[in-house]
Amino acid sequence: MNFQYWNSEIEKMPRQDLEALQVKKLKAAVDQALKTPFYKERLTGAGIKSGDDIKTLSDLRKIPYTTKHDLRDGFPYGFLSIPKEEVVRLHASSGTTGAPTTIYFNAGDIKRWTGYVARCIYGTGCNKTDVFQNMITYGLFTGGLGFHQGGEEVGMLVIPSGSGNTTRQFRLMQDFGTTVVHATPSFLLHVESKMKEEGVSRDSIKLRKAFAGAEPYSEDTRRRIEELLKIDVYNSYGLSEMNGPGVAFECQCKSGLHLWEDGYIGEIIDPDTLEPLPDGQTGELVLTCLCREATPILRYRTRDLSSFYTDACACGRTHRRLRRITGRTDDMLIINGVNVFPSQIEEVVMAMKEVGNNYLIVLEKEGVLDRLIVKVEVGANVFMDDSRLLNALKEKIRKTLQAMITINPKVELHESGALPVSEGKAKRVQDNRPKDV
């Protein structure tokens, strides 16, 4: 494979140099953080009075963690390190959980962020001959403008189509020969279903690649999208607290997401003991932003669960790779005392050929017990009147799920297209259990 690098020197930098660069940038980030009301108190409380108190990378551990809760408490300007008139943009996330988080950027911050996204896109083999349709919400959400800027930086023809309006999306793909799209995995599956439904032939579009992110998804979902649409799907990871997209991305090897360690320091910690874990072990991802001046955030507990690969990547990049996010510490469901991640259910369901492109997890209370109901759309090729086949499929899903999560779920089958589709991040869990029981 012919790998291409946006910034070869940085991407293949020897680890030692990369870590020296991190220390240098971390010193600057600490100095910058000390200009914010929040970190002035938090860091001096931990005995850190200047960036010079950081001598080696292991001094990172002297810095206390920052949580989502801290960000909310610091609203609106507790994390702002520069005069307001130097700010050129803010992005705010309502998040998948809870109240908004606001991140401020100066002009240099936007430029650096754009560079990281361009690096991600270019690393998947895209170049200025590509036509890139950005099928995601523009505005306060970072996914739209973030990918837009990165795509233009690479020199692709960017179509700012935004989310939704599936029929118009096909038309744009056909009219302009779109080769790459960016979307949530659930929207990609929806697009495929709709194409079938409206009789749009695969040959009428030139699509070759998709960047999928903004919601966790399983390897089986990736494979399903790749097979159905006959494209390469690249996994994208980012979060608004760390600018948005451009934090970690798959290269053409598609085996883990390179965390851009010249821009972010990544750690995996045990979410209970808060102790750092060695590479290879799964825990909560903690990120320190090294590439943003206006809103410094140090050792941010992302609540995303992942681990670092320990082997080298065939692409030659030295930046460590994250395993796909399997869930968040706070989207874990406790069902009759058993811990279940929605991603475990997705993995089972999306691996089955007979299953369609959408599913929904519903939780209810039956007396004192929790009841897990998994609603699954059947594939377009399954006849809804073949009850023997349907019962067999239902039983197969139930058994495989039970083997995976130890809970015995109720499985419901639905016709293709019957379950609700969201245009932004998919809502896969409906927890109808009363809150205070």
Add this chain to the structure above:
Amino acid sequence: MNFQYWNSEIEKMPRQDLEALQVKKLKAAVDQALKTPFYKERLTGAGIKSGDDIKTLSDLRKIPYTTKHDLRDGFPYGFLSIPKEEVVRLHASSGTTGAPTTIYFNAGDIKRWTGYVARCIYGTGCNKTDVFQNMITYGLFTGGLGFHQGGEEVGMLVIPSGSGNTTRQFRLMQDFGTTVVHATPSFLLHVESKMKEEGVSRDSIKLRKAFAGAEPYSEDTRRRIEELLKIDVYNSYGLSEMNGPGVAFECQCKSGLHLWEDGYIGEIIDPDTLEPLPDGQTGELVLTCLCREATPILRYRTRDLSSFYTDACACGRTHRRLRRITGRTDDMLIINGVNVFPSQIEEVVMAMKEVGNNYLIVLEKEGVLDRLIVKVEVGANVFMDDSRLLNALKEKIRKTLQAMITINPKVELHESGALPVSEGKAKRVQDNRPKDV
């Protein structure tokens, strides 16, 4: 008044120099246009083989007009003058009338466009201390990204809030001390009504200015928004064929929109004879783009009706000012043989204090005759049970309209908030007459 100029040398350039600059840029634009399939045929057909065939500004008249119809016929690449791989973005407009128009940009085009929008914004007195909430759709529509880019270029804090979600818009204004917004005039009126309805006090927001565009509106609507929200409203003019916003804009004198003549050549023509009209006379605006390489468009018939002011502007800018667009050649309604522009109806309705923030024009067929129904929301301070007062108001509207347009309309009064609100461009006319009678 202290005027400020983004580019003083250009904005106050003596007319003679400005026209020499136009000739120079027009030569280049013609050369660029000759690289497109459409203009290669059209220009050589008119005897123009190179930019050198343009010697003076009056040679412009040798160039045939380009129409919306031509743009559609040239879809998708008939107007593209550069290799596809040099294109970094496209914007497409579904337009207020008819099928999509596509404009391609290279990186330099985006940069130049951004400069013109920044010039507009800065000329209204904004600077980097301002907080700018861009309450308009992002994506394929040029209004969102165009103002976003210009706002960042000026160094304002840009909040990419997008359109809709009125309650969230207030919250953002309150949280971040928004001083300037961009929106359609109808959305601004809707915001004001909603503020009253939800009890949001004017003192809780710091708003000082609004840029209003994307749909024509009357001077009375401007005054109404200014009085209700206690802000300055600046009139913005642009169209996707000429990049989008940034074509013409009001300065702090608010007496006409300076057309940026170093980027665009403006002419007013008689839409019937197609002969150019002298400054001061009203006709169809024809624009030639001098600031875009990827998609050259020469002598484009905008179908917008306007005229040039003949006096100098107090601000010292030498670029001629356009009168606010009073309508489009193609949105003229023919009612029982009489020509009526929706703007004439708006002017009457919005001038009345007793009238609320929304209205709708409905056309129906009664036998062989057209029937004009004007539905008007009453102000929040008018009691809907005071039938004597309501009847008097109805009669007043009816009479004033009849005096203005010679048609006797049926007037209907509705409660505040009862008529439909659109989040993008307002739909003010519902023509229910059968098409082929």
